[in-house]
Amino acid sequence: MRDTLLVPILHTHSTNVSQLDGEGIKYHRALERSVNSLIDNLLITTPMDIYIFMKERHMAGAPGWLMNITSNMTNPNVTLTLLPINEAAFQTPHHLLRPRDMGWSFGFEGEYRMMGDWRLTFQPAFAREMGYQYVLQYDSDSCIGRPAKINLVSFMRDNKLWLANNPWFFNELDGYFVGLPELTAFWLRTRGRKPVGCIFDYTRPHDLSGLMSMANGSSAGHNPEGWTGWQGYMLSGHFMVMDLDWWFDRYMQDYVQLVVRTGAHIEHRWNELSVQSMMWQVFVPEQHFHSFKESEIEGHHGRREFGGWGRH
Numbered sequence: 001m002r003d004t005l006l007v008p009i010l011h012t013h014s015t016n017v018s019q020l021d022g023e024g025i026k027y028h029r030a031l032e033r034s035v036n037s038l039i040d041n042l043l044i045t046t047p048m049d050i051y052i053f054m055k056e057r058h059m060a061g062a063p064g065w066l067m068n069i070t071s072n073m074t075n076p077n078v079t080l081t082l083l084p085i086n087e088a089a090f091q092t093p094h095h096l097l098r099p100r101d102m103g104w105s106f107g108f109e110g111e112y113r114m115m116g117d118w119r120l121t122f123q124p125a126f127a128r129e130m131g132y133q134y135v136l137q138y139d140s141d142s143c144i145g146r147p148a149k150i151n152l153v154s155f156m157r158d159n160k161l162w163l164a165n166n167p168w169f170f171n172e173l174d175g176y177f178v179g180l181p182e183l184t185a186f187w188l189r190t191r192g193r194k195p196v197g198c199i200f201d202y203t204r205p206h207d208l209s210g211l212m213s214m215a216n217g218s219s220a221g222h223n224p225e226g227w228t229g230w231q232g233y234m235l236s237g238h239f240m241v242m243d244l245d246w247w248f249d250r251y252m253q254d255y256v257q258l259v260v261r262t263g264a265h266i267e268h269r270w271n272e273l274s275v276q277s278m279m280w281q282v283f284v285p286e287q288h289f290h291s292f293k294e295s296e297i298e299g300h301h302g303r304r305e306f307g308g309w310g311r312h
Helices: 022-041 064-072 110-120 122-130 152-158 180-191 250-262 271-283 304-308
Strands: 005-010 048-054 078-084 134-138 142-144 163-165 169-171 233-235 239-243 289-291 299-301
Touching: 005 022, 005 110, 005 122, 022 048, 022 064, 022 142, 064 078, 110 122, 110 250, 110 271, 122 134, 134 152, 152 239, 163 271, 180 250, 180 271, 233 271, 239 299, 250 271
Parallel strands: 005 048, 005 134, 048 078, 163 289
Antiparallel strands: 134 239, 142 299, 163 239, 169 233
């Protein structure tokens, strides 16, 4: 399993085409494109196991194209499996404040928030329990634009990479990560640790005093020059490979579990993306991080507005 890439895809929309409206059809077609692009453009270099996690009530209506892939798959270097998510555990915990109570977190449905929790908790735990070392975090509307030139597992291992992302990065709206920099500074101070990554490149001032929620403007909004605090510079997150040996390092897990215990990744809409971006900048030295070149592998998002994001 350590030489096989795990690709878990969380798809919470129905796949029964007869029940879908126009928006649902769009997500459905994106999933089809997503899965087919893995098989057409990544399998040529990288053995992988694809798991599509769906609501149990949607599994009975799985579309013909998906069932055809699973039943006709003869390549020994790939498997595709449908698994139900635990819907009882995929609900916003009762004790947490709801979006209507949190004007600073800009709404967003409970399922969107729980996706972030799923990726911080279940996704890596499932992967490690199954014996994988590398996980490709991949949205149900991500895709690979052309045939890959590298074996992702070998590339990560040979280059001693802990984290690798496609070449799109962006400045997040300041309201989406309120409190996370302060929690990170608390962790660093109470554990007596120092950042080993690039975090202070993205704070004002460029030291621990700058590790606070953004103030006096926003790098992604008003007053883009006058802000202070953490910039909120984010990984794209929709095509990202993680080394689980790094993720389950005792210090990484201590940090992740602190975040999860606060519940703020759900309440304040940090989701997995803000947390993983912070982990990259605090815990990953430059030599263990890679931004994929399009000549290596071209991972995209199905929604073209991502084309407006900046490059690292």
